[in-house]
Amino acid sequence: MSDSTKILEEITGSDYKYGFETKIENESAPKGLSEEIVRFISAKKNEPEWMLEWRLKAYKHWLTLTEPKWQNVSYPAINYQDIIYYSAPKQKAKLNSLDEVDPELRDTFKKLGISLDEQKRLTGVAVDAVIDSVSVTTTYKEKLGELGIIFCSMSEAIKDHPELVKKYLGTVVPVTDNYFAALNSAVFSDGSFCYIPEGVRCPMELSTYFRINAANTGQFERTLIVAEKGSYVSYLEGCTAPMRDENQLHAAVVELISMEKAEIKYSTVQNWYPGDKNGKGGIYNFVTKRGICMGDYSKISWTQVETGSAITWKYPSVILKGDNSTGEFYSVAVTNNYQQADTGTKMIHIGKNTKSRIVSKGISAGKSQNSYRGLVEVMKRADNARNFSQCDSLLMGDQCGAHTFPYIEVKNNSATVEHEATTSKIGEDQIFYCNQRGLDTEQAVAMIVNGYCKEVLNQLPMEFAVEAQKLLAISLEGSVG
Amino acid sequence: MDLKELLLENYKTVEQELEGKNGSVVKERRKEAIATFEKIGFPTLKNEEWKYTNISAALKKEFSIETIPALTKADIEQYLIKNLKGNILVFVNGQLSQELSKIISPESGLIIKPLAETDADVLEKYFGKSSTNDAFTYLNTALSHQGTFIKIPKGKSLEEPVVLYFISDARKENIFIQPHNIFLIEENAEAKFVESYHTIGKESGFSNVITQIILRKDARAEYYKIQNDSVTASHVGTTQVYQEGKSNFSSTTVSLNGNIIRNNLNIVLNAEHSEATMYGLYLLKGTQHVDNHTIADHAKPNCFSNELYKGILNDKSTGVFNGKIFVKQDAQKTNAFQSNKNILLSKDATMNTKPQLEIFADDVKCSHGATIGQLDEEPLFYLRSRGISEEKAKALLVIAFAQDIIDHIKIEALKEFLIRGINQSLGNNF
Numbered sequence: 001m002s003d004s005t006k007i008l009e010e011i012t013g014s015d016y017k018y019g020f021e022t023k024i025e026n027e028s029a030p031k032g033l034s035e036e037i038v039r040f041i042s043a044k045k046n047e048p049e050w051m052l053e054w055r056l057k058a059y060k061h062w063l064t065l066t067e068p069k070w071q072n073v074s075y076p077a078i079n080y081q082d083i084i085y086y087s088a089p090k091q092k093a094k095l096n097s098l099d100e101v102d103p104e105l106r107d108t109f110k111k112l113g114i115s116l117d118e119q120k121r122l123t124g125v126a127v128d129a130v131i132d133s134v135s136v137t138t139t140y141k142e143k144l145g146e147l148g149i150i151f152c153s154m155s156e157a158i159k160d161h162p163e164l165v166k167k168y169l170g171t172v173v174p175v176t177d178n179y180f181a182a183l184n185s186a187v188f189s190d191g192s193f194c195y196i197p198e199g200v201r202c203p204m205e206l207s208t209y210f211r212i213n214a215a216n217t218g219q220f221e222r223t224l225i226v227a228e229k230g231s232y233v234s235y236l237e238g239c240t241a242p243m244r245d246e247n248q249l250h251a252a253v254v255e256l257i258s259m260e261k262a263e264i265k266y267s268t269v270q271n272w273y274p275g276d277k278n279g280k281g282g283i284y285n286f287v288t289k290r291g292i293c294m295g296d297y298s299k300i301s302w303t304q305v306e307t308g309s310a311i312t313w314k315y316p317s318v319i320l321k322g323d324n325s326t327g328e329f330y331s332v333a334v335t336n337n338y339q340q341a342d343t344g345t346k347m348i349h350i351g352k353n354t355k356s357r358i359v360s361k362g363i364s365a366g367k368s369q370n371s372y373r374g375l376v377e378v379m380k381r382a383d384n385a386r387n388f389s390q391c392d393s394l395l396m397g398d399q400c401g402a403h404t405f406p407y408i409e410v411k412n413n414s415a416t417v418e419h420e421a422t423t424s425k426i427g428e429d430q431i432f433y434c435n436q437r438g439l440d441t442e443q444a445v446a447m448i449v450n451g452y453c454k455e456v457l458n459q460l461p462m463e464f465a466v467e468a469q470k471l472l473a474i475s476l477e478g479s480v481g
Numbered sequence: 482m483d484l485k486e487l488l489l490e491n492y493k494t495v496e497q498e499l500e501g502k503n504g505s506v507v508k509e510r511r512k513e514a515i516a517t518f519e520k521i522g523f524p525t526l527k528n529e530e531w532k533y534t535n536i537s538a539a540l541k542k543e544f545s546i547e548t549i550p551a552l553t554k555a556d557i558e559q560y561l562i563k564n565l566k567g568n569i570l571v572f573v574n575g576q577l578s579q580e581l582s583k584i585i586s587p588e589s590g591l592i593i594k595p596l597a598e599t600d601a602d603v604l605e606k607y608f609g610k611s612s613t614n615d616a617f618t619y620l621n622t623a624l625s626h627q628g629t630f631i632k633i634p635k636g637k638s639l640e641e642p643v644v645l646y647f648i649s650d651a652r653k654e655n656i657f658i659q660p661h662n663i664f665l666i667e668e669n670a671e672a673k674f675v676e677s678y679h680t681i682g683k684e685s686g687f688s689n690v691i692t693q694i695i696l697r698k699d700a701r702a703e704y705y706k707i708q709n710d711s712v713t714a715s716h717v718g719t720t721q722v723y724q725e726g727k728s729n730f731s732s733t734t735v736s737l738n739g740n741i742i743r744n745n746l747n748i749v750l751n752a753e754h755s756e757a758t759m760y761g762l763y764l765l766k767g768t769q770h771v772d773n774h775t776i777a778d779h780a781k782p783n784c785f786s787n788e789l790y791k792g793i794l795n796d797k798s799t800g801v802f803n804g805k806i807f808v809k810q811d812a813q814k815t816n817a818f819q820s821n822k823n824i825l826l827s828k829d830a831t832m833n834t835k836p837q838l839e840i841f842a843d844d845v846k847c848s849h850g851a852t853i854g855q856l857d858e859e860p861l862f863y864l865r866s867r868g869i870s871e872e873k874a875k876a877l878l879v880i881a882f883a884q885d886i887i888d889h890i891k892i893e894a895l896k897e898f899l900i901r902g903i904n905q906s907l908g909n910n911f
Contacts, residue, residue, distance in 0.1 A: 070529070395843035398810065404838040409533075410853045413825035419836065420850040425843045 029086035035059060038186050041086045045155045045189070048162060058175035058185030065179045072371045072403055073311050073340040075247070075284065083218040083249060085187045144202075150195040151206055154222050157193035164195055168226050172255040172290050172319070180251040181288040184220045188253070191222035196231040196262070205461055207236040218249040225255070227262035229295065234265040236464060247275075247310060252287045260295025260322065265303070267460050269468050272308035279338025279367075282310025289316035293325035293351075301328040302345065303459040305468040310339060315373065317346035320354035320382075327356040330456040334472060335368030335400070344374035344391075344405075349382040349415070358389035361453050363472075364400040371403040378415040385415040393423040394452060396445075446473045484540050484657070488620060489519060491546055495626050504601065510609035515623035523616050530615060533801040533833040534772040539715040539741050542685055544657035549576050550650045552681075557581060557648055560679040562707075565894040567642040567675070574649055575627045575658035575688075590637040591672075596628035599663050603630075607663070607693055607723065612747035612776050617717045621691045625661030628691075633670040633700075642673035642892055647690070649714070652682030663693045666700040668726070673703040675895060678739075680714040685740070690718040698726025698752070705895060706744065708736040709902055712767060719745040724755040733890055736763040736771045737902045747776040750784040750812075761790035762886040764879075764906050765798030765830075772801035777819075779812040786816075791886055792823040793879050794830035802834040804849065810841040819849040824856060824882060826875070876907040 029040050038059050042052040067078070144151050150161060157165050175185040192208045208223065227233055237254075250272065258264050266289075275282025285308075291300040302316040312335075318327030329345040347356035356376065364370035372391045393402035404421045426448050434444030450457070450469055457465050492515045499508075523540055524531040552573050561569070568591060571581035577595075584591065599608075609622040633639055643664075649656040666672055674694075680686035696702055708716065716739060722730055736742050748757045763771040777786040792800045802821045823832045836849040856878050864874035883903060890896045 393838075393840070395840065395845075398813065398843045400843070401839070401841045403840065404836075404849070406836060406851070408834045408851055408853060409831070410823075410825065410833075411831045413828050413830055413855055415825070415853060416855070417853040418850075419834075419852070421836070421838060421848060423838060423840050423845060423847040425845075 028084050031084050032081040033083070033085055033187065037085050041187055041189055044086065045158075047155075047158055050166065051158055054170070054175070055186050058182050059187075061176050062179070062182035062186055065182060067179055071313055071342045072369065072373070072405070073313060073342050075311055075340075078249060078284070080183075085218060085220070086189050147200050147203070148197040149200060149202055150193065152193055154188070154191040154193050154224070157224075161193075161195070164226070165193065165224070168255070168257055169224055170255075172257060172292050173253050173288050178288060180286045181253050184222060184251050184253045184288070188220045188222040191224070191252070193223075194225040194233065194235065196227045196233045198228040199230045201231065202233040205234050205236055207238070209238050218251065221252045223252070223254040225264055225266070226257045227259060227264050229259045230261045231259075232263045234461060235267070236461060237266070237268045238271070247282055247284055249284045250286065250309075254287070254289040254316075256291030256300055258291065258293050258295070258298040258300050258325075261297045262295065263299040263301075264291065265301045266291070266316075267464055268304040268306075269460075269464055269471065270304065270306045270308050270312070271471055274308045274339050275310040275337065277337050279310070282339070283308065285309035285312045285314065287314040289314060290319070291317070291327075292319040293322050293327065295325070296322040296351070297324045298322050299326040299328075301330075301459070303330045303456065304332070305456070305460070305471065306331070306333040306341060306343060307471045309341075312339075312341040312343050315344050315346055317348070318356065319348045319350065320356065321350045323351040324353045325351055326354070329356075329358045329360070330459045331360045332363070332453045332456045332468070332472070333360070333370055334363045335365070335370045337366040337368060339366075339368045341369070342371040342373055344372045346375040347377070347387060349376075349378045349385040349387070352381070352383045353385070354382055355386045358387070358391070359455055360389075360391040361456055362391070362393040362402055363396070363449060363452075364393065364402050365396040367399045369401045369403070371405060372421075373405040375407040375409070376417055376419070378410045378412050378417065380411045382412050383414045385412060385417075387415075387417045389419040391421045392452070393421070394449070395423065395425045449473075484542075484544055485522060487544065487546065488624065489515070492623055495624055499597070499626055504604065506605050507608055511623045511625075514609055514619040518616055518619040518623060521616055521619075528615070530613065530774065530803075533799070534741065534743055534770065536715075536717070536741060536743070539685070539687060542655045544687065545654040546657045547574075548654075548656070549574050552578070552581065552648065552650060554581060556681065557646070560646060560648060560677070562644070562675075562677065562894060562898045564897070565642070565644060565675075565892070567644045570629065570643065570645045572645065572647045572660055574656055575647070575660045577627070577629055586639055586641055590633065590639050591643070592632040592634065594630045594632075596625060596630055596661060596663065599630040600632070600665065603663065603665055603695060607695060611691075611719060611721050612749060612778055613719070613745060613774070617689050618691060618719050621659045621661055621689050621719075624659050625691070627659070628661035628663070630663045630665070632665045633667060633672045635667040636669045638671040639673070642675050644675040644677065647676070647678045647688060649680045649686035649688065650682065651680050651684035651686045651713070653684065655685045655687070656680070657687045657689070659689045661691045663695070664702070665695045666697065666702050666728075668697045669699040670697075671701040673705070673892065675705045675707065675892070677707045678710045678714065678716060680711045684713065686711070686714040688714070688716045688718070690716070692718070692720045694720065694722045694730070696722070696724045696726065696728035696730055698728065700726065700728045702728075702730050703891060704730070704732045705890065705892070706732070706734045707895070707899070708734075708739050708742055710739045712738060712740055712769070714739050715741040717743045719747070722746075722748040722757070724748070724750050724752055724757065726752045727754045728752065729756045731758045731760075731889070733760045733886065734762070734773065735886070735899055736765070737899075737906055739769060739771070741770045743772040743774070745774045747778065748786070749778045749780060750786065751780045753781050753783045755781070755784045757784075757786045758889075759786070759788040759790075760886050760889050762883055763790075763792045763800060764883065764903060765793070765800060766795040766906065768797045770799045770801075774803045776805045776807065777817055779806070779808045779815045779817060782811060782813045782815065784812065784815055786818070788819040789885065790821045791883060792821075792832065793826060793882065794823065794832055795826040797827070797829040799831045800833070802851070803837065804835075805837045805839065806847060806849065808840040808842050808845050808847065813842050813844040815842065815845040815847070817845070817847045821851045823853045824879070825853065826855070826879075872908070876904070879907060880904070
């Protein structure tokens with residue numbers, strides 16, 4: 001039970017442990033959003049003309065849209081003119097080695113437990129760290145370069161690989177897709193770009209760490225991953241933010257493109273600041289994530305552990321276009337106190353013999369609301385499509401809510417679609433059984449919850465799985481009894 | 482004149498007719514309802530509750546309202562369910578026909594009155610109220626002057642079912658009808674209700690119906706809605722059930738034929754230890770469209786609800802299922818189950834299903850499931866290897882699939898009628 005003891009230790013000492021703020025000199029744009037700001041961001045990043053035009057197109061489209069209201073969450077109206085759309089740690093000159101990185105910044109990442117030092121080669125994780133939406137540093141670039149893998153910040157990619165960016169950016173999530181995607185397209189300041197060439201199996205986990213540091217800023221990053229024929233990549237994403245009383249907006253866009261026989265595995269451990277016990281502050285996490293299985297036999301797998309954010313609102317989706325392609329979605333969403341989550345997935349079956357699997361585990365405690373919302377759509381020509389969905393909810397306390405909104409649309413008679421969902425609480429008999437064997441109630445709950453989530457946690461890469469387990473225990477602290 | 486204008490015009494006539502007949506509450510609610518209807522108009526696909534059902538084509542016709550033709554017994558004979566002994570109420574174009582109706586139970590056990598003479602407390606509490614409101618419920622509420630109030634008095638157990646036949650005479654023109662009925666089952670009383678819809682003639686029929694069922698303490702009711710109408714007949718119906726006291730309610734909806742059918746079944750479990758079951762079967766072919774929306778609203782603790790809807794879709798038909806379970810914060814120890822199973826028999830059939838849970842209490846057991854698939858290959862092979870033709874084998878399997886629902890029907894004659902209907906629908910003659 002050494003794991004459990006560790007969890008317990010973590011529990012006793014924890015509130016939100018990433019709530020510090022780093023004093024780094026920032027360079028920001030003035031508050032508000034206008035065409036000038038979009039131009040300002042583009043100019044700041046020395047972007048080519050086509051990129052600016054792309055942004056302006058998105059901005060103009062955004063002006064025509066209204067904020068969606070259908071989701072099962074509530075929050076005060078966001079004033080889009082009160083947000084700083086560009087904030088970056090002041091950069092002196094181009095950095096050549098890690099030693100030149102601002103020591104404050106390196107300390108920050110040390111606190112976060114991210115290996116910016118290349119000595120940590122053994123862990124074998126290549127990291128692209130994004131702070132306040134600007135990519136600070138990318139590790140292991142050279143080593144990856146030898147294999148032809150491109151892993152860099154979005155701004156570098158626009159400079160160094162414009163042909164790739166031009167070809168793929170906005171193909172999965174077009175600028176006109178939705179309100180927040182349009183906003184992101186107009187003002188995104190950075191993000192990660194990853195390109196795996198044909199037949200290459202990426203030897204290490206690629207990882208991005210997002211952190212919002214400055215106050216009043218919104219974080220808008222853009223991630224684009226392209227896996228060419230027969231390639232494989234596993235990608236991790238982690239997020240933290242300082243504790244603040246006001247709400248901050250995070251509206252990212254992630255696009256995945258998987259070619260023939262390629263596989264992309266995308267894992268997220270989201271731990272944005274969830275607000276305090278009274279629901280004050282916290283991040284609004286309004287993210288558009290979508291992948292497309294372009295080629296035959298391709299595969300995209302989303303795994304997410306959502307414990308943070310005041311409001312989580314996202315639906316990582318897979319468009320199964322290629323024949324025999326596979327889409328997977330594994331999710332654990334934990335809400336406590338006044339957190340709200342409306343999350344799920346969309347599986348769009350277009351190709352023949354496509355398969356998808358959805359496993360969603362929701363846990364609600366305190367006064368939180370947790371919703372699963374998902375769509376499984378089988379198009380007319382998707383012969384023999386197969387879907388299995390399972391979404392379970394666990395309720396702790398009588399003040400919280402768990403909701404399920406599955407949409408299933410089938411237009412082909414050879415499809416087999418199954419959906420099942422259950423809602424329950426941790427049984428008193430289960431707790432009693434554990435108590436009887438000398439585990440206190442909090443420990444017992446942590447254990448039962450971990451067991452309940454195992455199916456999803458097993459999908460995470462090793463290092464993340466451990467972190468995720470601890471996160472779960474922390475998020476539910478104080479919700480028992 | 483388009484339908485909306487026609488109906489708004491009709492409201493004025495109805496208003497004059499009802500002048501002085503209704504209490505002020507009813508008058509107020511009807512007034513509000515017509516104003517809301519005028520504002521929102523008929524639903525479009527943009528309305529989340531109507532996302533999968535396009536009703537506008539069925540409404541874009543010249544309808545005649547409030548024409549009451551004189552039908553004879555011979556005209557309606559063929560629509561009556563054979564061998565079904567019961568209290569027969571026949572509504573012709575929405576209006577109750579005394580000549581065609583036949584009551585066999587004694588009046589002490591079954592009270593039938595015009596809607597306007599409904600018990601005042603019931604009207605006050607429930608008239609115009611519904612768990613879900615849309616243009617159709619507003620419209621019906623505003624224009625409801627033809628309905629019936631049926632009361633089963635305290636302690637009475639009604640042996641024979643009450644069978645309501647809604648017959649539209651669409652031989653000369655398109656007919657739009659809006660019946661509004663209230664069933665009150667008083668303390669410790671028991672009754673069975675059957676609703677059946679039919680359209681005579683080739684023109685289109687459209688029925689917009691509200692049935693309100695109120696169950697008092699220890700009351701028991703079974704409710705059957707049978708839709709075996711002509712292919713030009715569309716239907717939008719809301720059945721609103723209030724379980725006021727600890728009671729038991731069971732509903733079975735069977736849709737075999739029609740054009741566009743939308744059934745709303747809303748059950749509010751508003752007293753501890755209440756039980757509600759909902760069964761549904763739809764067997765579609767051609768371009769038929771059936772949409773079942775159900776709500777089990779658990780407002781009080783210790784209640785039980787169970788729901789099973791099964792669908793078989795052939796040709797170019799479309800099925801929609803949306804089941805909602807609400808468990809309110811007080812409703813601890815709720816058990817609520819929901820299941821929707823569908824078989825697609827043809828390449829062009831479509832099924833959209835949305836089983837939905839919204840739970841605000843923690844000590845509950847709730848589950849829902851939905852499946853969409855096709856007939857199993859193995860049993861099909863088994864039957865074929867024993868010399869049964871493919872068509873027949875398929876029909877046998879479909880009947881077996883539907884049997885789950887049929888088994889819950891407790892009226893023998895109705896059961897036989899439905900089995901015959903299913904066989905006919907499958908082109909089966911054994």
